[in-house]
Amino acid sequence: MTAMFSVDETIVALASPAGAGPRGIVRLSGSATREILSGFFQPADEARWNEARIPQRYSGHLVWAECRIPVSVDVQFWPGSRGYTRQPLAELHLTGSPPLLEAVLVELLRRGARAARPGEFTLRAFLSGQLDLMQAEAVLGVIDARDPRELQTALRQLAGRVSSELVAMRADLIDLLADLEAGLDFVEEDIEFVSRDNLRSRVARMAETLQTLRDRAAGHWQSRPIPRIVLAGLPNAGKSTLFNRLCGQSTAITSPEPGTTRDVLSAEWCVGSRRYELLDTAGEEDARDVLTSRMQQLRDEALVEADLVVWCRPVDLGEEDDHRDEQARVTAEAKAPRMLIVLTKGDLHPESGSQPLIISAESGLGVDKLARAVEQALASDAISERQWLGSTAARCAGSLDRAILALRQAVTLADSHGGEELLAVEIREAMDHLGEIVGAVYTDDLLDRIFSKFCIGK
Numbered sequence: 502m503t504a505m506f507s508v509d510e511t512i513v514a515l516a517s518p519a520g521a522g523p524r525g526i527v528r529l530s531g532s533a534t535r536e537i538l539s540g541f542f543q544p545a546d547e548a549r550w551n552e553a554r555i556p557q558r559y560s561g562h563l564v565w566a567e568c569r570i571p572v573s574v575d576v577q578f579w580p581g582s583r584g585y586t587r588q589p590l591a592e593l594h595l596t597g598s599p600p601l602l603e604a605v606l607v608e609l610l611r612r613g614a615r616a617a618r619p620g621e622f623t624l625r626a627f628l629s630g631q632l633d634l635m636q637a638e639a640v641l642g643v644i645d646a647r648d649p650r651e652l653q654t655a656l657r658q659l660a661g662r663v664s665s666e667l668v669a670m671r672a673d674l675i676d677l678l679a680d681l682e683a684g685l686d687f688v689e690e691d692i693e694f695v696s697r698d699n700l701r702s703r704v705a706r707m708a709e710t711l712q713t714l715r716d717r718a719a720g721h722w723q724s725r726p727i728p729r730i731v732l733a734g735l736p737n738a739g740k741s742t743l744f745n746r747l748c749g750q751s752t753a754i755t756s757p758e759p760g761t762t763r764d765v766l767s768a769e770w771c772v773g774s775r776r777y778e779l780l781d782t783a784g785e786e787d788a789r790d791v792l793t794s795r796m797q798q799l800r801d802e803a804l805v806e807a808d809l810v811v812w813c814r815p816v817d818l819g820e821e822d823d824h825r826d827e828q829a830r831v832t833a834e835a836k837a838p839r840m841l842i843v844l845t846k847g848d849l850h851p852e853s854g855s856q857p858l859i860i861s862a863e864s865g866l867g868v869d870k871l872a873r874a875v876e877q878a879l880a881s882d883a884i885s886e887r888q889w890l891g892s893t894a895a896r897c898a899g900s901l902d903r904a905i906l907a908l909r910q911a912v913t914l915a916d917s918h919g920g921e922e923l924l925a926v927e928i929r930e931a932m933d934h935l936g937e938i939v940g941a942v943y944t945d946d947l948l949d950r951i952f953s954k955f956c957i958g959k
């Protein structure tokens with residue numbers, strides 16, 4: 502055990518951002534928290550402090566030899582195991598003056614606290630069972646979130662719905678394993694503790710749930726800081742003209758000839774402080790030869806990897822094209838995670854101006870509305886789809902795949918009347934991989950890797 506994993510010492514760190522600020526927070530946690538503070542912290546209400554049994558806030562002063570004037574402080578104190586780390590925990594809220602905070606830290610170290618390492622408070626929360634590993638990563642995600650979307654994902658992961666589902670599943674596997682192993686002792690008597698049908702259906706259901714989780718996360722293994730928006734539609738729908746208008750450049754060639762765009766083009770679309778990666782694609786049509794099939798393939802890849810597809814449908818389509826557009830749209834929608842339909846070339850039909858999302862890349866009509874609709878669609882995307890942070894997803898992809906594989910093998914074994922021992926091996930395997938995801942099974946190395954990304958004081 503390295504010192505990092507020992508929870509006996511009382512650790513201290515600055516928990517507020519470095520530098521001057523209106524308030525500074527010093528965090529202290531460990532069994533000696535109260536002893537270290539006693540004499541240093543002089544509470545206004547001594548009796549209440551001495552009897553502290555429940556988490557409360559105390560005002561008072563800090564008094565120590567080097568400091569001639571008592572320093573006013575508010576102390577939030579969690580006695581017992583009610584705090585974040587499940588150990589006594591105190592937060593000293595002071596004026597955010599760097600030399601003052603520094604002096605308080607030095608005094609606490611002198612009184613027996615040890616300087617905390619990066620992420621050590623959260624590590625203690627993890628080691629005490631307060632958080633699982635996915636949630637610990639989510640703490641980092643909350644701290645590092647670059648926009649509201651990432652924050653939402655991190656908060657959802659912190660709330661732990663996915664992890665509690667995985668923990669419950671793992672508990673069910675442990676039960677199954679116990680039943681199987683108990684059965685092994687009674688093979689002679691032909692006693693079964695869990696029927697094959699029951700086992701098969703439970704395991705199959707788990708494999709399915711994990712696969713859904715895996716699929717949902719598939720596009721998000723890498724956390725993508727800038728959402729990717731793909732313009733798609735029939736040839737000549739005005740995609741490239743819109744692309745040029747949104748990016749404020751004339752990168753894409755446009756022409757009245759259908760089939761102008763062949764490659765996938767990419768440029769940045771900025772709306773206020775928001776940035777998107779915008780892709781222009783070839784129009785949807787049937788592949789006729791090597792070139793067109795390559796064009797369609799590139800387009801399909803773009804659809805799959807999009808965060809949002811904007812389907813461009815001209816207002817002036819004839820009846821036949823209207824049908825073609827609908828068919829192509831449905832096909833594309835099946836590949837895309839989310840789709841927004843816009844009516845293009847709105848200037849050709851001024852009377853249709855009341856339609857919800859009608860735009861004209863020529864005149865600029867409705868472009869603002871489109872930007873707002875895109876923002877909204879992506880916000881709801883965050884709420885319904887993103888369950889995992891990119892960092893967690895990347896760490897867990899392998900474990901999730903191996904757990905699914907083991908469960909599928911267990912189903913096959915159950916179908917083919919394979920032996921109990923073999924079933925037990927697969928179930929144990931799945932259990933271990935789920936354990937890696939939530940952190941029930943971990944190595945010091947892994948913890949080091951995860952927690953060293955934290956800042957000190959968290």
Ligand SMILES: Nc1nc2c(ncn2[C@@H]2O[C@H](COP(=O)(O)OP(=O)(O)OP(=O)(O)O)[C@@H](O)[C@H]2O)c(=O)[nH]1
Nearest residue numbers: 736737738739740741742756760761762784862863
């Ligand atoms: N009146 C009008 N014409 C437009 C508008 N947008 C595009 N067009 C015209 O429609 C034709 C096709 O435009 P493109 O932007 O090349 O269409 P595209 O969807 O990229 O076409 P492909 O690349 O062939 O799939 C061009 O002649 C454009 O000038 C618009 O908002 N209003």
Ligand SMILES: [Mg+2]
Nearest residue numbers: 740741761762
């Ligand atoms: Mg084009």
